[in-house]
Amino acid sequence: MLWMSCLPTASIFLLLLPCFPAQDSGENEQSADVISAWEGDSISITCLMNDSQNQVGMYLRDIRQNLNVIYVPKDESPKVNPAFANRTKYSKEGQNFRITLQRLQESDSKIYACSEMVKINGRHKDLYGKTTIVVVKANSNRALEQSPLYANPEPGQSVSITCVLKSSPEDEGFYLLRTHVQRAIVLHVSNLNTSRVSAAFVSRLEYSRVGNRMVITLQDLQEDDSDNYVCAEEVTNSPLLSASGTMVLVKEVEQACKKSSWGLYALIAVVALLFCALVCCTLYRVDVKKYFQKKKPNVVYEDMSYNSRRSTLVRTNTYSRGE
Template structure:
């Protein structure tokens, strides 16, 4: 991602006495603020080492303007166009800047910088980057779909960001702006992308002439948020964002239905086994009874035949004796 910093020379003449090197260190994370027109914007800049801190500035990257500059060696500088609705306060090592009555034109990429006292050269510390989206009554130059997504964990969802009137962009953002505010994706006009670590292995996109389609895979419950497309358009002096965005709700997969279904299958299987066992026992018991009756009949016949045989023998013996 390309960040452009600029500081008015009229308010930073004291920096010209430093040698030619300009150390820049300590880049921090990116935050996202989404408000409606008329609301207030609060941006906090960390001033680093307060003892060696020389100047703290808040700049914009699209308009290339210095919003406010606070120095230990003189009065603060506030951009004239913002002077009547900008105030600041120091809270320990932090500089809190509040911009009241926000306008759509305030949508921009705000960058904090701190300049420290020089040793061999002055040191420039890059602070937190804040992407500010001010939503007004107009839809802006960016169209977005769908407006609402109801998904379950593990599913995939695609969000389309399209530019109106075939406008050329310097870059397009996809931002989470409500629950967990962060930059999900940035794609430059040269199709160079920066992806949030949270989506590093489950995001893919395709970029056409005037639109970009972003697909989020393997959705998780904490992916629920409002996703907003924003574009840095050529010739525009502020960040153009979609007014409504995409509201995404990711629900957990219900395990109760699956569990009851499994128990039902187990119960049915057990009942079948029991009935089959009872049937087999019944069949085997009948076979045993029949076998038992058959054995008894054979013994009776054998006894009768034995008795008849003996009787015939006796009768014959008596006949010869006569």
């Protein structure tokens, strides 16, 4: 019966098994980099260099306005855009080319791209690399309005994010960005009303626009979706406008499981303890009874013992009479 005492423990383990998080063997997909910072901060953008003999120089370029932020020729001193003068530093680190933008301004909110100029067969060619979206947040009335500021859904639930835009639908475009944990473009809607959704949210994202109000609904949220989601808008002849963002924190699976099943687990624990006590008590009583149980007297043995004592007594009396 001792094996039965292990049943409650095994049952509890099987019931708790679904609450343990599964291992995720997948890898994060590659996407455009997103950097969110406040006015006055500094950021670094890293570009990969091939360092080939055909290389002429490296650019960091504002692709919306087709302007060079900095151009570093291979054998000459760098050339910096006047708008970034005294605010830009660069360094070469192995195969990487790092550009640091200091004392950020709201006008620095742009879409930047690394570009390498090479010379092949006597002709120059630009090779574009990584794209980086920089969102500079400022305490300004020009910032977009976004709500809610915070959401704490449980796994499987949905969150709706509302953004009030500054422009008409005919302007350049709208972005929903992840800016902290896994920086990426979640949604991009162009001025032609064509949209592009991140692979992580395909079939889990819906959006609609009425006037200047954009509503994005993120569905079937999981713990990996926890992040800060920021609305950003492209406006003609203006820096990229952005909002403060919505912090989405999806509750952990373990916490949700404990919250929903706390009463059940408490009941199982009580039943397990009672069952173990009952088994131990039963085993104890059985052993005690076997040890202290009084044996039945052997009638034949007692009768023979009595007759033997009686015969001895009779013989003793006979000798006494002879004297």
